[in-house]
Amino acid sequence: MSTPEETARADQPADATDITSRKAGEIQLDTAVRYVFAACGVLTVLVTAGIIYVLIDGAQVFFASDIVDVQGFLTGNTWKPTSKTGDGTYKFGILPLVSGTLIIVVTSAVIALPTGLGAAIYLSEYASPRTRAIFKPTLEILAGVPTIVYGFFALFFITPFLDNFFQIRTFNALSAGIVVGIMIIPMVSSISEDAISAVPNSLREAAYGLGSTKFETTTRVVVPSALSGIISSYVLALSRAIGETMAVTVAAGQSAKMPFYPNVEQNLLQSIETITAAMINVASADIGGNTPAYDSMFALGLALFGMTFVMNLVAEYIAGRYREEY
């Protein structure tokens, strides 16, 4: 590479134009401000570090006790942290809680994934600006309703309604799953709608140009093109369902149990306990710090954090790929 000579001379008279310094303190102020803002950015990393530290530290104390080891925790099929079982011991098996969480996730997915996608398609492809102006804010409000209110709604509205059709318990997985589903509809619809709106119009025009109907264009061209965005919204919404706490604590009950088989329908009609609800129950039970039950919250928290963290990363990765596509 040659050394280029890029010189431009401005033959100015040598008057007092100082281009090497500014008023005292100006540069220092600039630097100080930059560091203050950078510190704010670093704080977010500290929060993550803090969460991971707290969870691992607590879980390690929990597993160091002689009550349960990692294997027993992951494979145990009884969860009794605060009251003793028949054989006089506390039980810390996460499987019934995982089963409870899965039941809620599956139920809510059945409700929210198709509904959210349908809403996203309607809002981006069919709705007039006027209808959009009504539906969009409503969905935003739905996303903002406190989760405990959803729990109340399930307990005192949905369960009595379902009671007309099924033999259902006051606390049951079905109504909790339904409200969690309603809760995550806005998440699916808004992220999916962004992805669908991001599909270039040229693709739609190409489809129409080949004589497709609107239905064919939407289902065969637009939705498949936006698929990665839609899947990303699904993963994020399910991650949210896993972490959802108050609605399931209030509506799904507090009895950890392994799944029913072969009477599968009982899984929905009986009360269950999710990982999050178990944490709330231990926290609200009157137990001191440094007991196995207290420490178990951190082990549960670690499991929960791990699951949602992986799902969020996956969603981020998929979404990143679709952003690159156009």
Added chain:
Amino acid sequence: MATVDRLTFTNGLSKLKGAAFRLVCLGATAVGVLALAALLLTVTWGALGFDAAHPVWILVVLTATGLSTGGVVTYARRDETVKLAAISSTAALIGGAVLGVFAVVFQLIVTPSVWAAYAGGALLPALVTALVIPNRRYRLPATAAVLVGGGVVATVALDTLTELAGAADPWLLYLLTIVVPLAVLVWTRVEPTAGRRRAGLLAGGLVLAGVAVPLLTPAPDPLTPGLVLVFGLALFSPLGVLAWRRFRNGQSNVGLAAPLVIVGGAVVGVVIANATGFAAADPWLDWQFLTSPHSRLPEDAGLYPAVVGSFFIMMVMAAFAFPVSVGAAIYLEEYAPSTGWRGRIVQLIQVNIANLAGVPSVVYGLLGLAIIARGVSLGPFALWPGTGTGVVTTAAFTLGLLIMPITIISAQEAIRAVPDAHRRASYAMGASDWHTLRNVVLPEALPGILTGTILSLGRAIGETAPLIMIGAATTVYSPPTSLNDSVSAMPMQIYAWAGEFIADFRTGVLSAGVLTLLLAMLAINAVAILVRNRYERNQ
């Protein structure tokens, strides 16, 4: 004629399929709306005690409310400016109510005499300085100097000053520290355009109202006449500003009466319905509910300590979380390098923030419990003493960390929306980073940043799980008055009521609590939408 056939041939089945698909999608969109409607209806019905009322009574009230609302809507629809006035005045009143609750809770916590000490020692002198100094260049530094200096003086002499202030009635203190300065401010703004007579009337009327309201209106317990004054001022000041702006721009102010007409219609409806002699509704959500603590008897139970607790937590949280979140957003948008290994670190921070936004709130509760409440020590050194379980500070910090990622993301979007051309113009003038940020970027991004932060406030006010994890009490009987007091919050009290044995708790009282919480959340969101709309109209 095969060609024509081809062109006119429509596949009936395909048309049907398209229409059915459209209908299904519409149905999916409606699910959310229907669920929200069912939710609001159940809660309102229970909270207002409509199940105790005779159907005729309900019918009369609803008809009257519907007529007045319908009347306002039909009237406002014909004229765009009237419509705008009706919408903004409703929003301004809601915003005023939110502001009023914050102001009252703030005064409850700081107490009138401490407020008076700082207002008299620092705020008022600073205000006078700002009004007196004509030169733009010296105004800001001088005001800031007076503010800081006065603050230091007031802090040093706090005991003497509060004793002095304690001798006077609280409403008198508010009159002197809030109403009179406000009247002066109104005078200075109104006088140049509207003339002396009008400005004098307005300012005088304001002071007169400041004297009359506390003296004439009976203050319902636990509000004092002073607090009624504070709430009234906060409630009506956004509406006042709105009316003044419209007056100045020569716009009609008829639409401003819209919220009054609607409420008036409902009141008239209730009066008529009561006159019919049919059983009236027995609302659970009433003044008693908002001003009493929990009780063993459903009729006596209330949400007062939890309301104060919630708003107290929100204030402390906002003071900590918003500056940090906006700072992080500014760093990521304006300063952070995008290339090289430093750029990769910044990318990592960005991914990390997106991930934090997805961490379940109950996990933040564990963080709050183990670190914020219990402290961190490295061997014998206490790095952080810990704020204790279940107190205001712990709750505020925990919720603050929880809303930080969403606040950062929304603030980033607002900053990103500022056109690059403006930054370039500023840099080409020889402006430094900080100057550009303070004078160009932040002023333009502020409405967007505010909208995002207010919305995250709406999210935080309903959070329950983290509060349970940090050991907040579900029920406290007196509101917190300091940062180290045990605190409950609205959703915590609601959670407690859902588990009560007496049925009235689980229906009426619970509904009243849920409705209060929902109204608070909706009001906060309305304020955010108001800010956003004003901004969009100004563009």
Added chain:
Amino acid sequence: MWYGDDRALHDVDMDIPEHRVTAIIGPSGCGKSTFLRCLNRMNDMVESARIEGAVRFDGTDIYDDAVDPIALRRQIGMVFQHPNPFPKSIYDNVAYGLRVQDEPVDDDVVETALRRAALWEEVEGQLDTSALELSGGQQQRLCIARAIAVDPDVILMDEPASALDPVATAKIEDLIEELAEEYTVVIVTHNMQQAARISDITAVFLTGGNLVEIDRTETVFKNPAHERVEEYITGQFG
């Protein structure tokens, strides 16, 4: 001058005389705007930008470590292709540069700058209204007023009239000729007639960031030394 691994300018060597209008012309993508942004170090904002060689201003190399780019930009004003007034009042726009330098703002300075930018008659009495309410041509003259309010030595203009209609363009061109009495003006333009009309010196960049010819404007347009330049000027490519 490089952006990452892409070399944007090659071996540029030119003198920019004081109190003259120097026009830089050339086909799109020839590096003329890049060169202009080198002169007040606006390229510093681009992280991948890198420069070798020297740009001397009053004999000082502005890429010297001792030079503060921000202090430099206070001596070398810039006007951009698209008018970019701040969403503030007209007064605050003009006063912005003075506030940046922490200098006292007085109404006379604002008035003088607006008069020099031939905008005063049109905005007198409405200085407090938003600058965004002005027309495009007025906005661009406001940007010029903003740049000269701080009395810089040099004004750089990056296609200042390309986003404007012919009437507004004519006004800007008149203005540039007047400004040359007091300032050194460097203007980038893709419009050759414009360069011919207003400039004293013309520099021609051709593809690949090469400075091909620089001379008095008349010479460049009537009797160019290079065949390629003649082809470009007579419209055979570009």
